[in-house]
Amino acid sequence: MTMTSQVRQGETSGREVIAQRLINGSVKRSYEPVVDLDWDRGPETDRYFLPPRVVTLTGTELWERLSEEQRIEVSRQELANILSVGIWFENLLNRTLLARLMTADPASASTHYALTEMGDECRHMVMFGRAIEWSGARPYNMRLWERAVMKALPNALRGSLLWVAALVGEEIFDALQREMLDDPLLQPLVARLMQVHVAEEARHIGFARDGIMRRKPTRSRWETFVAANGHAMAGVLFQRLFTNPAMYRRAGLDGRAAARAARSNPHFRDVQVRGFASLAAFFEDAGLMSRLSRYGWRRGGFLP
Template identity: 45%
Template structure:
């Protein structure tokens, strides 16, 4: 009886059931750990601490912008042409504060998603160790963004009650493939914009430092998320792929709020309704959005993660 029971138990081992599948799983785990190890080594070579790597007390030139003029929502509009230089600088300050504040809550939701995923993973693996390293990066980014809002003399932009409820629910959907695609939607589009911002000669040095740190560290996060998509999609069921291919279009609405917000114009003393109308119809803003989405659009298309519904949503918010 013992011999029979032992034989039956042996037959239930993964190697006996599917030796090729077990070998493949082991190879995938080794590949994940190898990538995690490389990213950890990169983090050790080039990571930043904004508390010491940014001169928060450096004087700010009242004539320099906080975002490049051409990256601002009203650039080139009739309302922009009617504004003084100082009004334009103030608009850049408020739009920068809006972007930084919203980046804080996105980093918050991403960290929650990564932590939830780790509950089901091997805490000794280098893949998990890099995920923890990324959470450390993102936590420091949250501190950096918060300090930047304060340093430029702006107030943070609060979420409305409806937005707060939506943001609190987002991490619950960050599972499997959705976690990695959500990370890319939040990181890659913003990263493309900041690469341009980080080299602009008319932007405050303190903001250039923030952009450069973020771009450098986000490069590793984007690579990690892209590899996460490739791994997951190879074994994701059809319904999961279809859900993610549809749901990612919701990111277009969230990202659009980085470009213009009623409260920004209210704080600048601009006519809110007219400013919103001109910003929404500003073709230069739409062109920048399309440009920032190009890389992610190509990746999602390549992996079959865009469908007619998500394409419609990205297009209706100016990214296609």
């Protein structure tokens, strides 16, 4: 047996151990959002749907001119927008994992954990959709070109790039949720939603990070190149998604003017940098942060 095959065999067996551990964790600590959240308790009129310190307009002249009621409405629309984006990305992850399972070993622990993760994501999508309805807002739909990209991506996400995409779609939201969920100004149901999501996403993030690091010693130069550069535009995309002009219009503001104010807002940039910091450090350690991807994330406001 060659050294490379020995490494790959060790990689596979180690992956199976991690997968089984995560399956056991899922058995011990999983949630059913339909019954674990108090959907019958309506929103409180004096609570925010996102803490003011993470709302994209906080600190701008526009924000200072808004009444408390208007600020809460902006937070409601921003929550609905973020949850809508979350649904899109979890849908993308599930479709990509499901396609991979067509050729995977159906008896392996890693396959079983992938199915477990997909079940978690399905419940999260239900939770997000119900939370949008509960909040009194409406979901935000993808534009035609966004739908086209989302349909094509499962065919492109392979090897390390799959796990890079999973982390980009999960870890930035997770980092921000961790600093928000105990905020006293937050709606109690939203805080509970974040607690559920953070607890279950921790397993998903661990599985994705492990997948990347186990491939590091054996991945080809081409795989490294694709994975390191494939997320270069994600920063700009996420900034645009987080500052969707439609959500400001629904809150009664000039959508384009508000989006411009948010994108040039130093306070919002600080929020973005905090949300990306842990993932940026991981990509550096994994050798998957190229000059191009650094430029893209910096252009989007996620790197200082």
